[in-house]
Amino acid sequence: MAILRVNDLYKSFGGVKAVSNINISIEGGEIAGVIGPNGAGKTTFFNLLTGIYSPSSGEITYNIKKEIPSKNLKPHKMTSYGIARTFQNIRLFKNMSILDNVLIGYHNNLSYGVIPSLFRLPSYYKNEEKAYNEVLELLKIFNLSDKKDEVARNLPYGEQRKVEIARALAAKPKLLLLDEPAAGMNPNETKELTSLITWIKDEFDLTIILIEHDMSLVMGICSKVFVFNYGTLIASGTPDEIQNNPQVITAYLGGE
Ligand SMILES: Nc1ncnc2c1ncn2[C@@H]1O[C@H](COP(=O)(O)OP(=O)(O)O)[C@@H](O)[C@H]1O
Ligand SMILES: [Mg+2]
Structure with a gap:
């Protein structure tokens, strides 16, 4: 059953369409990957999912708890809805x-x-x-x-x-959103994290959506991959389908 559905999601900042016409559905228990070049709208997508930004238009529907509203998600309420995330630029209390x-x-x-x-x-x-x-x-x-x-x-x-x-x-949480969890990690740390993510998914009965540039991590553990480019979804599918998609290779994978 879909734990999250996104319909016709748009977000623009002034004239910039950061996220445009996104339609996505995430099944409970899967690890989904979001990839794409810098500036493609990946973090904005997470910020929309967690109420940091409100959509210019479109719908975000969670199937986790009854009380999750269909509009006006509030960032400080997300954990009480069973949704937790990490940030691309780490947000720890550095002196604690x-x-x-x-x-x-x-x-x-x-x-x-x-x-x-x-x-x-x-x-x-x-x-x-x-x-x-x-x-x-x-x-x-x-x-x-x-x-x-x-x-x-x-x-x-x-x-x-x-x-x-x-x-x-x-x-x-029931749903965990990870924004570039392996950024800044060395290859060994990344390998360790890759198996850890799968392990915690099973151990804590989670659904995970992760944004990541490390293709060994994404292709190794995601059951479905979504490719963003200039704010739009240019492809989605299994890691195999994505790696063989000419449009994706041109826009992103070819340039790695
Ligand atoms: N708060 C904001 N104000 C204005 N522009 C923004 C804001 N957040 C993101 N953007 C723009 O939206 C686009 C997508 O950014 P982002 O979602 O961070 O991309 P990614 O995470 O894929 O690298 C970029 O052009 C970025 O400059
Ligand atoms: Mg980002």
Whole structure:
């Protein structure tokens, strides 16, 4: 069943059509890839999916939770709708520890109200302990346990990206959007991340949409690939179909 449908989606900034006539459907449980040259509209597409921009026209329909509105998505509500993301330009709290950065993701999901936290009632401490333990588990998955007390800015770029993915996962999403997760990673880190993405998809029962330039990652793990060029979708299909599509080779793959 489709977890996300996008119909005739448009977004323009002044005269620039950043996203134009996009029709896409994403099935639950798949890893979908979005590729295309710089400036093709990929990040804008994610920003539309997460309410950072509102569409100039068109519809975004999620089939995750009943209460997700069909219009006026609000970025701060996305995690409560079961949707979490990472950013192309990493957005960590650079002076906070890795542990605290990931805890923030967890707290996006917590449901103890203001009263227990104000008065430090037992439910507050119980939740805090649960959060802490779950975050430690996440850090283990990303091989970051021994760095939990380091401040984010001291980590190499590749590890900061992993912290951001861990933080997104801490919010317990059903749909995870990754904007260039392997950017800045060396080939070994990219290889490790590639298998990790498949593993977390199964382990956490996720649907994943990822924007990525690394073709070994995209072609290795995506079941469907969407190719953007100048804001429009020029092709979609399996990795095999995409790699043999003359239009895609001309617009993007040929120039790599
Ligand atoms: N907030 C904005 N204001 C004006 N133009 C924007 C804005 N965001 C994106 N754009 C433009 O939209 C186009 C697509 O950008 P982007 O979605 O970042 O591409 P990609 O992620 O594929 O590299 C570019 O021409 C970019 O300059
Ligand atoms: Mg981008």
